[in-house]
Amino acid sequence: MKVASGVEMIELKIAAMGNEVVLNPTLVWDNDMSILIDTGIPGQLEAIKEAMDKTPVSFNTLGAIILTHQDIDHIGSAPQLLKESNKDIMVYAHKEDQPYIEGDLPLIKTDTSRMSQQELEALPNEVRYLYNNPPKIEINKLLEDGQKLPYCGGIEVIYTPGHSPGHVSLYLKQTKTLIAGDAMVKMNNQLHGPVKQTTLDLTIAIKSLEKFLDYDIENVICYHGGLFKGDPRPYILNILKEELV
Structure with a gap:
């Protein structure tokens, strides 16, 4: 059955330090395939499949995964998704994050060799295990700034480094939607800059x-905070004014 093109934000809930945290991958689709942008933490395969079942497309339409960057809460379930599928799924990411995602280098922010003994001992056992055994995924195609992917009415790649060396955001031309990744976060229905504590180069x-x-x-999907409807320009200008002084 043919379906119209569309975009849907997914909500993946996880427990972290006694609190519930919501991650927001994005699903986009057209008549040919669906694409998942970011994949949550390891172990969220079933949650992703259940979320897809609530949209006009199902898991078996998944043809590509786009990873905005290397962080473990973005690449986490990608290996399971690839293993579960009965067809080849293309994986996209920027070249600057490729060696980390593919496992040639340890993920920068969860590299236990850079942590003190005190920091290691403070980690729960399951988190320490995950940091020492991060997911690894082969990248099939590299993304470049300004590149236009011919899916779902057009997906333009915006190279937005700083949060990680290879961080990208994506612009969906058809719906005027910006998928910001971790370049911005939404809190109290307002847009803010990237989280300082988890950003490698804030400037x-x-x-x-x-x-x-x-x-x-007209719409911004933040991986942390979810959907912001409206013009983001005033918030972006304010962030630039406050931070770049």
């Missing part, structure tokens, strides 16, 4: 937000 990350000003945006 570069903030500077990257200038690129969004060139796009006609």
Whole structure:
């Protein structure tokens, strides 16, 4: 059955430090296939499949995964998704994060060799195991700044480094939707810059937000915070003004 093109934000709930945290991958689709942008933490395969079942497309339409960057809460369930599928799924990411995602280098922010003994001992056993055994995924195609993927009415790649070396955001032309990844977060229905504690180079990350000003945006999906409806320009300009002084 043919389905119209569309975009849907997925909510994946996890327990972290006694609190419930919601991650927001994005599912986009057209008549040919569906694409999942980011994949939650390891072990969320079934939650992703259940979320897809609530949309006009099912798991067996999944033809590609786009990873906005290397963090473990974005790449986590990608290996399970690939294993579960009965067809080849293309995996996209930026070249600057490729060696980390493929396992040639340890994930920067969860590299236990960089942690003190005190930091290691503070980690729950299951988290320490995960940090020492991170997911690894082969990248099939590398993303470049300004690249236009011919799916779902057009997906444009916006290279937004800083949060990680290879962080990308994505612009869905058909729906004027920006998928920000971790370049911005939404809190109290307002847009904010990237989280300082988890951003490798805050100055570069903030500077990257200038690129969004060139796009006609009506919706923003933040991986942390979810959907923001409206013009993000005033928030972006305010972030740039406050941080780049």
